[in-house]
Amino acid sequence: MTAVDKPLLTVGGNDAELTERLESELDAFNDAATGGVAHDEFSVRATGDDGELIGGLTAWTWGGLCGIQLLWVREDRRADGWGTKLLREAEAEAVRRGCDRMTVSSYTFQAPGFYERHGYAEVGRVPGMPGGHADVYLFKVLTAGR
Helix, strand or coil: CCCCCCCCCCCCCCCHHHHHHHHHHHHHHHHHHCCCEEEEEEEEEEECCCCCEEEEEEEEEECCCEEEEEEEHHHHHHHHCCCHHHEEEHHHHHHHCEEEEEEEEEEEECCCHHHHHHHCCCEEEEEEEEHHEEEEEEEEEECCCC
């Protein structure tokens, strides 16, 4: 008879080593399941003449899909159309990278209406966010003109 392995579960704070390992393992699993489709990341940055950040966007691409991770515009510049400029540039970059569709999530207190005005359609939502809000998932099919 052999000793029974008794796994140890621990709960802690942010664990960068664990996060890196999980990402590596899940990337390998996803690559095997999808045929090793290439994935990449990019960003779009808006800065003023003074060099100060106006806003920015980060995104990823994977197998023809582009996902927006973060889009933010400084509060005093939000009425100047920078969100639209950042989004359009990201969509153009996605097309250049071979993507034909985009996805993003936005809390109800953030900007789902902004994305809907730019052709994104709600495809799902997760209720129960703090303050009675929901996380809204949106999707858009890109065309040559976005």
